[in-house]
Amino acid sequence: MPGSSIGRLFRVENFGESHGPAIGCVVDGCPAGLMLSEADIQTELDRRRPGTSRFVTQRREPDAVEILSGVYEGRTTGTPIALLIRNTDQKSRDYSAIAEKFRPGHADFGYWTKFGIRDPRGGGRSSARLTAPTVAAGAIAKKLLREAFGTEIRACVTQVGPILFPVENWDAREKNPFFAATENGDLIQEAEALLDGLRREGDSIGSKIHLEITSLPAGLGEPIYDRFDARLAAALMGLNAVKAVSIGEGFNVCSMRGSENNDEMTSDGFATNHAGGILGGITTGAPVVADIAVKPTPSIRKTQMTRDIHGNFVEVSTTGRHDPCVGLRASPIAEALAALTAADFLLLARASGERLTKGGSAL
Amino acid sequence: MPGSSIGRLFRVENFGESHGPAIGCVVDGCPAGLMLSEADIQTELDRRRPGTSRFVTQRREPDAVEILSGVYEGRTTGTPIALLIRNTDQKSRDYSAIAEKFRPGHADFGYWTKFGIRDPRGGGRSSARLTAPTVAAGAIAKKLLREAFGTEIRACVTQVGPILFPVENWDAREKNPFFAATENGDLIQEAEALLDGLRREGDSIGSKIHLEITSLPAGLGEPIYDRFDARLAAALMGLNAVKAVSIGEGFNVCSMRGSENNDEMTSDGFATNHAGGILGGITTGAPVVADIAVKPTPSIRKTQMTRDIHGNFVEVSTTGRHDPCVGLRASPIAEALAALTAADFLLLARASGERLTKGGSAL
């Protein structure tokens, strides 16, 4: 059923399978007049591209995006923006070994139960490859937010298995293979050793991503149901392999007192930001802060027991190219999903003439 | 903007303010032919009602629900079911002391920035009272799911501040003031002492809720964006005061290996349920398991600093009736939100003739 779109007024319709002819999306609702080029989108796509280090999938394809519509003479026209990415590196492998098995940790069983038919090649529709259109669409949303409010959206890896990366320097993210916001060489080496070991063992590991949105206006989100936190949680939980989403203090609040957790107000906005920039479902103008848990890559070389579509018990192990830590390239995708969520609420707020203010400066 | 509805095919439109004439909702999309009485709904409403112990709000009103439409001779007719709950206990208090102040931990500042107008009486639209229509609608969804698949949805409190309640006996929940699924008298006494102390100090405390959905069919949810986990996260994060949502192992996955976290399949379904019943966004037929973090009640008697709508620094403290631990009555609301999410996906699956199976038994 038509569940392949995200957003209400800034809406993205995603299509494609990992090894079909192409993947892509249609962005419907982007206002007219935004300067937009393929390069704007390609820059973001390149940030998530597999093959950028030895710890991520070795699939090497350019993921070159083509804008098919909605842009004229370098500006958006207010009509749907279709983005196309051809699949060029689908090896004609033999998928018959796994086509009928339900791989542990994968959508296979639910998928087969649901549809009764499944494109098994490279994960088909369930492949992480389908996050590329999300990133492409998110690039447009990011640009819209940046131009409207100077909004910046940044995510980084803060944990890989037992190793914690502090958030010290956003610029460091693309200088290490972990998208970590730190220049601490010891931690990076420790993580490299961990991942090299996992690769040898044919195993994988989980990770955590930290996300921040700064300079987002106060006043976005509805009091009930369609809250900013609810939509953000949906977007982020919908990212492949994510099993938890928290805002601000997250699960810490379970043991906090009201007097600790409440954020008092000052002349600049808020004295603290335990709330992570959202109160009662509505943005406060303070940075929106979220964390997500990414499970270990389910495709592992180690042998596991499962069943096939005929009800037989069978062994399964994955032999293709896979990431030992799928979270390593999740940050740009998390940024894109946050951007899509924020852009959508921005348009909703404009619709009713709501009084947007930056960073709590309405006072 | 129209964000006060939840669901796509089983849709609930929520209306009302805490101290206006009435609150309620319209349930649009419930199939025809379901036996339904006001008693079915009242039972669920009574489970969340304030005033059931000394630890929850002392507001005492019956929250009597009236079915205005969509039911004829005891059965649903397939047309919208309007549910009305009159507000009968709105004390004509003087709200001028807080009407212009932005209470820390509350939606006040974002709300004022957004709308420029606000009903301050009893929290207005942001009051937890507005969860009553959600519970009422959820009662219908629960009944629909139970009759279709024997689905059961249960939630309980598993943490209050530093105290952890094990999930041992669901029937114990309504025998203690904490909605805890345990008969461990020591833990209950410890928690009572904690809350009595908080009440004296004028402070509050956070809590954690555990949720389980059993006998839900495999195959619900879409692979991208409109995933079961994404919609469930949105529903639960949208519950007042919730700051985190996790599925299955949740944040534990950050440090787990693939070989640990993957659930192997057996003749009964799955050998383990680290996934919490959802893989790749689609239900597996195993129990759906989620946890949510509920922040401490923001309304506290302790004095805090904030600002008012004129930009002045001011002191604020709350004097009305409030819960020291707002999570204590969140369980029935979480159940309702989960039921609404599941019922919606059930109808979506039916639309496309998808092959629903109970508990993985499709094999």
Place this chain on the structure above:
Amino acid sequence: MPGSSIGRLFRVENFGESHGPAIGCVVDGCPAGLMLSEADIQTELDRRRPGTSRFVTQRREPDAVEILSGVYEGRTTGTPIALLIRNTDQKSRDYSAIAEKFRPGHADFGYWTKFGIRDPRGGGRSSARLTAPTVAAGAIAKKLLREAFGTEIRACVTQVGPILFPVENWDAREKNPFFAATENGDLIQEAEALLDGLRREGDSIGSKIHLEITSLPAGLGEPIYDRFDARLAAALMGLNAVKAVSIGEGFNVCSMRGSENNDEMTSDGFATNHAGGILGGITTGAPVVADIAVKPTPSIRKTQMTRDIHGNFVEVSTTGRHDPCVGLRASPIAEALAALTAADFLLLARASGERLTKGGSAL
């Protein structure tokens, strides 16, 4: 399925049955800050009320509307506005004579096929009574449009059977029993004689309604699918008993030439308005002009043959209170539906920062 709402950003959810406890609606999406009282809504409701002349249904109930939410101190708050109208005049008649028969010209057969259950009392959900919530919601949309742009929306009856009423004087509408915009006494007498005769014969007659929207901005509507004309056609065709909708020249265009039908532009906007204010799906700033055909009331005293739910051939005739010409009170409803359509597009246009101009004056 949830089809009882209209609008996307200015959305109305309609509920109720003719002889249930109440009818009403929830208006979700009305911007904050609009002055609004029950009197504003009641005025419009009174214009459609049955019992205002001897030619319309003799049911006499006040249709008193109650605002349950979304208004505080006389202004809208940006939250859902719930409107309630209690049913007070449901005579406890015996409906068994028709409960199992499919009345010709009514929804009965399709309804029974669809739902398998039906509230037969007074037409149940299919009763024209359910247009009252539409009119109530439309009153809010009208006020919003009037305050934003001075938009006026007016409809009148232009045909009753063979009698044509010219559109000469809008103020005359409420001075004759036909809602005709003429003071031509001969035509009025002729129509009275026609209707008196039909009443004696137990028969009914069709009619035509003319609608105009003036001072509506240019630029509303999308080029494809979600066009202003498409949404307006849906709204008006959705009015009970309507069988045709035309814009501007309507069916006349079938025999017109391009050189005749095209509207040249002048300094004031357009030299002519064959297009009825909409070109390519987008408003031009010229008045939006539409006509609708309303079929004769299907409930007639004359005996007709039909079937019942058991498959028997049976006679049926209607004995309750009914209008011989159901179109006589359709004008305020058509106005309300046009207002809801226009308000919705207005908010959509605001969302994307579109450049609205009144009456083509953008030049």
Place this chain on the structure above:
Amino acid sequence: MPGSSIGRLFRVENFGESHGPAIGCVVDGCPAGLMLSEADIQTELDRRRPGTSRFVTQRREPDAVEILSGVYEGRTTGTPIALLIRNTDQKSRDYSAIAEKFRPGHADFGYWTKFGIRDPRGGGRSSARLTAPTVAAGAIAKKLLREAFGTEIRACVTQVGPILFPVENWDAREKNPFFAATENGDLIQEAEALLDGLRREGDSIGSKIHLEITSLPAGLGEPIYDRFDARLAAALMGLNAVKAVSIGEGFNVCSMRGSENNDEMTSDGFATNHAGGILGGITTGAPVVADIAVKPTPSIRKTQMTRDIHGNFVEVSTTGRHDPCVGLRASPIAEALAALTAADFLLLARASGERLTKGGSAL
């Protein structure tokens, strides 16, 4: 704003501009398991293709459709079906002569007011070329309906200016240049003479289309707002150049009596079909019958007065390739729009387990 989609459960997102790189659509919601090939779609596209007679646009491009996703081994997979049609015949003409002028009868003025930017090449987004994706998506809907219920959807031209074509033989449609369902050679010659004359004069003419849907189940559509007639009217009115839509007797009902217009029931369904297969917004199982008015092509060679974006009065005439009677190729598009509407309602009905019956045979 995101208005470029049609349908709720069987949803089509349309993208592209007449002279951009490509046009196309994404069909989201088609159930899994339908046999589908590019040939199935191409067949329908070829029926609307320009260049099939001397009376329609001379643009000659193959309109070859490519399925990018959602089909695996010849069957739909339940995931979005993206359809791509490359634009291959965009002559690099000079559009500067009309780029700044508001052409009479076109969307230009409203479009410019709305977006402030416009792709003028070949009509851009407003071009009739954008009906090709609608036809492509409609081909899938048609196949789905045919396989589920044997539903057939057929449209033909019944009027060109003063010439009326009777509906005598559906097979005759593709044997004459007018898509008329008649083999009456005299009428065809008369129409040819008319169009040849118009072409010499540089003028154009309006037309009328007749549509029938047979073997559609009873019970589709909701009683209020989301009625089958309302959605069908929206779909058809949204077709370029359509100015009126009628169901069954249409505007004839204005002068009919209830005793004439009501359809009595027989053992086969209905004795007559004045209602055009829809009563109270719900299908009856009788054929759905609609007529639409298509205005004369607004692009004419004759000189007209208009304004440009600078406010100057200017002359304008169209010199490119255009159809003298745009309605001649509207029939396959009307069929597609009807198919999309019906498929959407079919899925909605399935969602709630409604009791669909063919042709009134529920009895």
